[in-house]
Amino acid sequence: MSGAAPRIVALAEKALGAPLPVRIRAWDRSEAGPPGAPALVIRHRRALRRVLWRPGELGLARAWVAGEIDVEGDLYEALDLLAGMIWEKGEDRPERGVFDMARDPAVREAAVELVKLAGPGLPPPPPKEEARRRTGLRHTLGRDRKAISHHYDVGNEFYELVLGPSMVYSCAYWRPDGTLEEAQRDKLDLICRKLQLREGQRLLDVGGGWGSLVLHAAREYGVRAVAVTLSREQAAYGRKRVAEEGLADLVEIRVQDYREVDDGPYDAISSVGMAEHVGAARYREYAADLYALLKPGGRLLNHQIARRPLADEEGYEVDEFIDAYVFPDGELAPVGRTVGLLEDAGFEVRDVEALREHYARTLRAWVANLESDMPRAARLTSPGRARIWRLYMAASALSFERNRIGVNQVLAVKTPQDGASGLPLRPRAWTEEAGSTGG
Known part of the structure; x- marks a missing residue:
């Protein structure tokens, strides 16, 4: 042979x-x-x-x-x-x-x-893009800051290439013949409608990214919004956008952990693509902290990737490639566990919407953006990093398409003692108003 x-x-x-x-x-x-x-x-x-x-x-x-x-x-x-x-x-x-x-x-x-x-010899050392070996307890404030920096502080221009003008790094909400920008705008508006935002209210966006959601909420709904992120590059980019749009009187972007927010109460909280970083051991604390930051009657929109449940949940292991190169210390949980822990914290869960097919389509759009100019992507960050994102996003798209993972928006309310949730009798009206007919 x-x-x-x-x-x-x-x-x-x-x-x-x-x-x-x-x-x-x-x-x-x-x-x-x-x-x-x-x-x-x-x-x-x-x-x-x-x-x-x-x-x-x-x-x-x-x-x-x-x-x-x-x-x-x-x-x-x-x-x-x-x-x-x-x-x-x-x-x-x-x-x-x-x-x-x-x-x-x-x-x-x-x-x-x-x-x-x-051939002879040991393997070469891991590529420089691999996260350094971590020691100590997961999801301490310091370790989480390092994990977030590893993923997000790789160059805003790189993310502009991948995400497009919206700079939204989470599942879009697609119309059958829509564009990525339209789908991301519809997703931002869907969140605002579910939260029933109104002028003068206070919104906290946990894991606020590059500021797209708080900008949309302030511009379109007149709310006073605070976004918190652990990424300094995201915060600098978001603050620049706020200034350019003349919304500094309504929008504040902080480099801050959600556990450090102490200026509640808020009328509404959004957490979009952030809870995957919280970790199973900290999720009960996360839910309790957000509950405490809301006014009675306040609403939470938790948008989170979920894995399929396992017969032996104790045997769950974090994906090696993603842990080493993409989201260090990231963990996924079944949606049922997420709902249960939110309820344990005191929330009344009012709606769960699955967007699995929407995320598959979003990821394919991001891969197409990246592949349209791989040489530039490599210059903006590194050849290895560009290859990581291409593999990660393509594999993730398939995982959503094959129902290996999903993504869900959970709407929960800090329902007051009199039981008045303040939600409409026909909550699907917000979907119709957002103009989407599904994936």
């Missing part, structure tokens, strides 16, 4: 016990695998050393970020074909290295041959 690619395919199929669903193109220009399938291009043999020492998702991710492997053909198709092999079947072996694998008779021979093919 001549060439690296046929040997890699044979060894992979022996280890997996199944046909490899993609083609392999190796550094020596050899090629093997199913004709017509997307090709996994292995540009350097050191990629094999990474995978041997960290089999599964993280080893492949490091090789991808370093530019040692790539996909030729449809990236979505390739990820869909590889999903069962990497993300679904690899969950039970994230920490096994090559010598641990060699204890398994089914893969011992393949591992030994792959070691020979990879």
Whole structure:
């Protein structure tokens, strides 16, 4: 068997016990695998050393970020074909290295041959974009600041390229034939309608990003809005937008943790794409803090990605690639757990709207924006970072499409003792007014 690619395919199929669903193109220009399938291009043999020492998702991710492997053909198709092999079947072996694998008779021979093919030496160090190893308790104030900075403080111009003019980094709310900008505007307006914002009210936006929601709420509804973020780059960008729009008398953007906000009560709180950073151990505290910051009758709109429930919830593990390169310390919870903890804090949950298909479409739009000028994206941040975001967003789009994860808007009220929630009898009116007919 001549060439690296046929040997890699044979060894992979022996280890997996199944046909490899993609083609392999190796550094020596050899090629093997199913004709017509997307090709996994292995540009350097050191990629094999990474995978041997960290089999599964993280080893492949490091090789991808370093530019040692790539996909030729449809990236979505390739990820869909590889999903069962990497993300679904690899969950039970994230920490096994090559010598641990060699204890398994089914893969011992393949591992030994792959070691020979990879060449001598240890794997190179992880790419510089990998988050540094973290110690101590998760979700302390200091550790959360570092995690947020890792994700968001990578250049506002980079995010402008990916997100477009709206600068909204969360699921849009699509009309069948709408644009990304229209869908993000509709999402911002949907949130304001659900919160029933009115002129003169106070809104707190937790995890306020680049200020898009508070700007929309102040401009269109006349509220006095405060946005808090742990990202200094986001805050500087948002403050500039506030000044340019002449809304400084209505909008304040702070570099502040939600646990440090002490100027309540507010009429309404929005938390959009932020609660994923809170962590399971802190979620009860998060819900209680937001409850305490609201007036009686105040409303909370919690917009949050959710995972599917597990038979053994104690066995939940954070995704290795996302933890190392995208959202350090991020955690997902089933929507039922989120609703339960909000209720435990005292909230009356009044509405849950699933937007799963909307997020898949949003992510595909962001990937298209990124792919339209990858060289510029690499210059604005780094080649590795641009590759991370392309892989992360494409894989996430597929996860939403395949119902591996979802996203939900939970509307909750701090209902006063007399039971008057203040909500309309037909709450779906806000959906009709926002003009959306679904995903």
